[in-house]
Amino acid sequence: MASVMIIIKQLFLFLLLTSFNGVIEAAPQGSLVTHLPGFNGSFPSKHYSGYISIGESPQKNLFYYFVVSERNPLKDPVVLWLNGGPGCSSFDGFVYEHGPFNFEEGKPKGNLPRLHLNPFSWSKVSNIIYLDSPAGVGFSYWKNSSQHITGDVETASDTHTFLLQWFKQFPEFLPNPFYISGESYAGIYVPTLASQVVKGIKNHAKPIINFKGYMVGNGVTDESFDGNALVPFAHGMGLISDNIYKKVEATCKGNYYDSQENSCLLSLGLVFEAISGLNVYDILEPCYYDMGTEQKDKVGNKSNLPQSFQQLGATERPLGVRKRMFGRAWPMGAPVRDGIVQLWPQIAEKISIPCVDDEVATLWLNQEAVRKAIHAEPESVTGPWMLCTRGIRYNHDAGSMIPYHRNLTLQGYRALIFSGDHDMCVPFTGTQAWTASLGYKILNEWRAWVTNAQVAGYLQRYENDLTFLTVKGAGHTVPEYKPQEALQFYSRWLDGKPI
Template sequence: MINMDKTMDTLYFFWGMLLFMLLSLGSIKAAQEGALITYLPGFIGNFPSKHYSGYVSVGEKNLFYYLVVSERNPSKDPVVLWLNGGPGCSSFDGFVYEHGPFNFEARKPKGSLPILHLNPYSWSKVSTIIYLDSPAGVGFSYSKNETEYVTGDLKTAADTHSFLLKWFGLYPEFLSNPFYVAGESYAGVYVPTLTSEILKGIKAGAKPTINLKGYVVGNGVTDGNFDGGNALLPFAHGMGLISDDIYQEARAACKGNYDEPGIICSKILDKVDKALEGLNVYDILEPCYHDPESKLNTSLPSSFQQLGKTNNKNIPVRKRIFGRAWPLWAPVKDGIVPSWPELAVQGSVGCMNDEIASTWLNDKSVRTAIHAQPESIVGAWVLCTHRLLYRHDAGSMIPYHKTLTRQGYRALIFSGDHDMCVPFTGSQAWTKSLGYKIIDEWRSWMSNDQIAGYLQGYENNLTFLTIKGAGHTVPEYKPQEALDFFSRWLNGKPI
């Protein structure tokens, strides 16, 4: 009789577990169905893969994501979390202007919804991508408790890790896929701090277990000794933007410290400022528009007058306007980081007019389609928010890179070689400073049978790569080349 009782108890346990699993699966399926995007205003046709979006709660914070499932092999392709920088800039910047599934065509009159075309160079061709607005207060992410908008590097990494654990609970079918963290600009801080947080969670037994494989940083801020003026002066000299005389004067007067100059050094740096004034800080090859509301100069080439027409499709590249852009001189230092709107001369993000993204993402029908909260709850969508009080409290990223790469995690550090905001010279210098053995000596790499840039491969799975002719947001300027190096690197193939 005792054995029979034990048998019944065991059966009840297993039936209970089975019922729990069925209920859980039913709950997950319902959550996914509620997050599924079935249409997007401005797009006509079928999506090449499934799209999902919605909110994941982390404490009092509600973090918004947009998921684009891989168009190739969703069950095996890598899952990539994409983060834009700032701090305080929305990852819809990457979605709309860089490597998202659509290209956006502007329409007249001003304020009309753009037309969406499929992007042949979307990174969803080879990976499943999560575009996350992080931290709370950025993009569509929000908290009813505005004290949550006081944050910093370490808190942001912890919150994003919590988001991922919950997200994978909602999409467990992706748990076995290789996982990578990727981003650009201030995500040079977001990415290594988050990757380290994930690694700590794996070691501590956090569930579910994320299949972390590595990370990707584009034109990312890293360390005060390598960013700012110490990267800018060699860049400006090498690009022929300042004379050899000015460069040698600055080196002698500043003694290698351009970020906290003395009186004599400051006078020389004024010459550098004057030489660089008027250039597009995000891509020195691109024209600058000196007022966000001004009309295009009729003396510009017709291609610029038509906002970057390509292949007769009217697909626009963002208009550019000149603004004093961070971190042209000063690198990120410990303490409060000013917001981009605070730093911009025009009261908006310097050098950018993001009319297309703002028009589309602030449309009520678009918000409904992507399950974003209305403006009455989350506010208007802006590219880079002023709501955060953000503290850089993680220090230099170099120790993070050393720890991660020495433990076998793959790292790709890429840089558009015409970006003056976070010049490639800084990224090249700090990757070299790690002291790793060179296993793939400096060489060109190819895309579409043309030299697309240069790379140097180091031991411990670290690769530094440049993209020829690209600016701060590489996939925006060189979409085909960006997809090429990204897909080859993800697949473990030589670039």
Template structure:
């Protein structure tokens, strides 16, 4: 009788093409994601436009948290997209809350109260199924009871995320045939090519992921290209004078990534004149916490000299030899391969940890509310600790080197790649991404031109290369493109996923 009932349920589920979700005894629940279905969210009183699921998948003792939004258009045929924020160790709820998630979050009427949620007309779930994943373990709502799991690097993170995807597609098996893409921003410029390579290398794994390509926004790629990008950018944006630029060029000879002492002398005045800008978007004001010492703090106090960087002047590591993500600015260094996070740097000055220029009170109020956690199947605070936009719990080593060989290998195998950049981001300037994409030497198949959105307005510029590689700028956008230009972001995202010209 039980088998007959299961067969009937299975056939019904196949016909209506939704994940099997029934409250039955445990022998059926093992085959169904019913327990992960979200039925209500504190702060939201409207009707969900599509189904939402969330929960944990355990990978070797690491509990990785995801939030899955099915497409509002056609979940059966639309792509499945994995979204990863940067950092390292910045939560993908950054993208969910502030960028392209299904809701817009309005701050609560009183301080500390829950935000009010409204439907986001520019959500990327309008045209795709999208998974927001907190990775690696220790990030956001992902956790482990074994603190040694918080020591990781590029290769381990890629392996864990690939294992997560295999488990996820096993659970949500109806989506296994959908086209699959990876997307993210900032330090996800490291996460994404390493994960894509892991998927391609392990293509015999089951279930078989229908991987088609990836898109990276204002992403890290290569120490030299990224490290040399800032000075030409700030000069081109009229943030430094011709004289300052010419003196830096003469002293550094275009080699800003690994400067000698005479070069550093010319870089310090440049840093001094741009230090008060919002380096995630030079057009936007820099937010400071009320009643906080950060309101009068300038971040030039962060490591700039050889001594502050923990290096000798005889063999400098370089003022800009660093990795950074959503919250790590252009001066956060790498020491002996270990990525220095803001909490680790600020602790040297006895400063309270605060991501510069970034206001995250809304996300903190929502994700640290126990009723919200219960609704999204997240562990309470005493188990998975307080949610932070970016955390210092993770000891991360950038161990995979330059991403250029990864990009070249993947594009030559036919995978589609979109590299997009907000053109007012000073954290990972577009100049670096434009330079490395060009350096691949691919034939130009779509010469540099403006791309248009609504009202026939120029929204940025695009250059198309052979081997399915596209470079795109978004006019007036900062580091987190959909946060600053949500309408334009949905436009190019939709067109690219559909294979249409941008």
């Protein structure tokens, strides 16, 4: 009888702590998001946002936005999402890629965007944390410090500390499988953080995170593999002729990014001349191009240009919110090297970067009402929200990621490495080469994967639970270009089903 009473009491306690959508209410209620400017209606799941402070001198305040799964919150994986840069906000993923809303540009221009539910949100099948990292990025900030200096190693350590604190605030999610994901320069963030998490588990760091694996999309990985990826990509895509390719092969001898030979540099000049008019993030997409100073002086700002030129940057997506893109990965042909990394706003001051601007996200996230709704500090504390910050110095001090991937996969952690196959910024050719370089046995030879009876891309699966996957027709930010296909491979992989 006593045991029956204990079971009844436990059941009663569970029901008392459980909300209508199945989430145990241990989460801090002060972080609950109850509304968002621009959206009318009920959220399909609960949202939380706020700060977790780490360190003391100086204190770092890391901002997160947490979307609870719409499917089965207490069983679905918890996924951390990181955008790259380095120095770019993960609201990039929230607004433009796989967040719970699609953003429609306000009319007339300058009005708040209108938000609609995103049928391909990754919160359909997972709990997902969008984190602005490192401090100084997006809404995250350093307190009482003007020294915004960080790097790969410190960022991984800080993010691990964030996760431990986050799970203390949301302990109901500790039993859930946990995955780390990201794209672009997060090709560095993800494996370095994963290694920190694994180290913490071995050292019995509390709470114990139920870490299972990681995903990287079009990720920066290794100076040599990334640097040598562009020329084979350009040739394979028909962007340079056989003659140009043969000249580059003969003069550069396989070293396309680090040669000092004049003959090689002249041959590479032919490559860059051929591809200079393309959208670096997706060679299929149109783009706004710099006309040069002389023409700018004649026509003034873009609003004075002919209507046909103003529309040049529009994409074919139903909601044209990304007229142009602000860089989230390294310039083509220039792989990330060890040492201080120039951030995108700094690069933009020196050279013309095609496809720049993120008007809708910048407009929405800099509204005082939006900041209040998501519990972000006012502009007087964090400064204006920028997609990619200029307020930090960042040191690439972790080296090549290949040893990290090898160590993690050999320890039994799952890895999905995916590439939009029309990205020229971090071309799939480099990613395909470095995954093969690990020397793992091929379990599934190169084959198509299918969505809605159509080939959506190709994959190759290796031993040690490593999968390399391409998404046909996608650019640098896969879920932005192919949201339906992205949700398909994401959900199948998380559920342990064949892709």
